[in-house]
Amino acid sequence: MDQRETDLKEIKRMLLEKDSKAVYEKAYSFAGTYSRDEDILLLLCQIFEADWHQSHEDMARSFQGASNPVTSESLYKVALGEFEYLNWNDNYPLQRKCTWALADIGTPQAKEFLEQIKETANDTIAEFAAERLTEWDTEQRRKGQMLSSYERYGFTITLEKYSDSLKVLPTKGINYTGNLLEIRRVELLGEPLELVAVIDQYVLLYQVHQKETAEDAVSSQKLNSAAKDAAINPLRLSFLSTIYSCNWEEEEEEEEQQQRILALWMGKEAFAGIFREAVPAAAGQTQKDNRAQKVKIQWNADLDALGSETERETPSFYLNSLDFENLINERIECIMDITDFVLEQHNHIVNGRLDKLLVPKERIFPV
Numbered sequence: 001m002d003q004r005e006t007d008l009k010e011i012k013r014m015l016l017e018k019d020s021k022a023v024y025e026k027a028y029s030f031a032g033t034y035s036r037d038e039d040i041l042l043l044l045c046q047i048f049e050a051d052w053h054q055s056h057e058d059m060a061r062s063f064q065g066a067s068n069p070v071t072s073e074s075l076y077k078v079a080l081g082e083f084e085y086l087n088w089n090d091n092y093p094l095q096r097k098c099t100w101a102l103a104d105i106g107t108p109q110a111k112e113f114l115e116q117i118k119e120t121a122n123d124t125i126a127e128f129a130a131e132r133l134t135e136w137d138t139e140q141r142r143k144g145q146m147l148s149s150y151e152r153y154g155f156t157i158t159l160e161k162y163s164d165s166l167k168v169l170p171t172k173g174i175n176y177t178g179n180l181l182e183i184r185r186v187e188l189l190g191e192p193l194e195l196v197a198v199i200d201q202y203v204l205l206y207q208v209h210q211k212e213t214a215e216d217a218v219s220s221q222k223l224n225s226a227a228k229d230a231a232i233n234p235l236r237l238s239f240l241s242t243i244y245s246c247n248w249e250e251e252e253e254e255e256e257q258q259q260r261i262l263a264l265w266m267g268k269e270a271f272a273g274i275f276r277e278a279v280p281a282a283a284g285q286t287q288k289d290n291r292a293q294k295v296k297i298q299w300n301a302d303l304d305a306l307g308s309e310t311e312r313e314t315p316s317f318y319l320n321s322l323d324f325e326n327l328i329n330e331r332i333e334c335i336m337d338i339t340d341f342v343l344e345q346h347n348h349i350v351n352g353r354l355d356k357l358l359v360p361k362e363r364i365f366p367v
Contacts, residue, residue: 004040007033011043020053027055031062036145036344036358038070045074054085057094064101067145069109075101076113079129080121095125103132106143111136145358147263147341151221152334155265157204162305162357169362172311202333203271204360205235205264206242214260218337223264223329234316235264235274235328239360240303241314243346263336270331274317277327281318295319295327305354 007030014022027047034040048059048071056078063071079098086094099117102110117129132139147157209217217223236242246259274295281296296318301309319328341358348356 004034004037008040008043011040011047015043015047015050018050018052020055023047023053024055024058028058028062031059031066035066035068036341038068038356041066041068041070045071048074049077049081051083054083056083056086057097060094060097060101064097064104067101067104067106067143069105069107072102072105072107072110072113075105076117079113079117079125090124092125092128095121096128099125099128099132103136103139104143106140144361147336147338147360149334149336151218151336152265155334155336157263157336157338158361159358160361162354162359165359165362170312170364201268202265203237203268205237205266205271206239207235207262207264208233208242208245208259209262211260214262214337214339217262217335221332221335223324223332223335234298234318236314236316237362238302238314239362240305240307241300241316243342243349244303244307246342260337260339261342263338264328264332265334265336266328266331267333270327273331274327277323278317295323305349305357 010022010026011030013019014026027044030040031044044059047053048056048063060075060078063075075098079095079102083094099114102114102117111133114129114133118126118133120126121129145159147159149155236245242261246261275297278295278297281298298316298318299313300316302312302314304310345357345359348354
């Protein structure tokens, strides 16, 4: 039995036995661990709506962190509900947390729930919803599900459904797409706190490395042992192209050798420096050729979720060891291992569940 099955069994037990102590001890962490697992989150929603425990505020906060749309209806119900143990508190902290969570989820349905709360709740709770609606557009950058860096707090990758990305990315042409660093704000003691005071100053790149190299890079936040692989493993801007560059099926039985996907945050000016040093890769050029020469930029058709080529093109960069040190290694601001997330999305593709597929929010930006 893997860890998910063990935890799923425990969540079902908590719900069946109405184990309030276990909810207090475990529910918050379960929501964080399985923030993209809709089946588990729906079970947690049943617990969240129940009146036999006193962990509603913690769960509302965990749902805000998960920002998964599947929790929206439950947050709406709790925002309009009453729990006897909270009747003494006319500041309504639970309901306030629910409105923040709905605002951070940021979907049209979440917005509709806020509008309904504004129209039907008492004056205090309605004001919470009204404030989030007023700030809806200015808080756009904090909405949706995210991947966070544990080593560099505040560096987050904003995610969106693949179907939504199709509506905004151009279908053809030579384009530079990248995930831009978002401002992330939280509420502390009722006051908004800005954690990262930069907007679109960074570009997100992807690179494949072996497990040992990746672990060292994330731990040290430096690509100390990666330079030797620089010519073999290109830097990519496209998330889906990166997924299809890995041979997951061939490595299932060799977990220790499994490739890891690193997300590298680099300042836009530093990234522009790569272009200044780059020359087009010659047709048919080998990886060995690339190791011996300057930075090579190779344009390939970007891929869709099924691995098919699109009319849009995206660049990959091959660097020799020296240029890797000069242009990359000292300019990386944050290194994240996103392999587990990539595997989750790869499984959705393999199982034909494109409705569940999440991708980093990639947008066109000027270089």
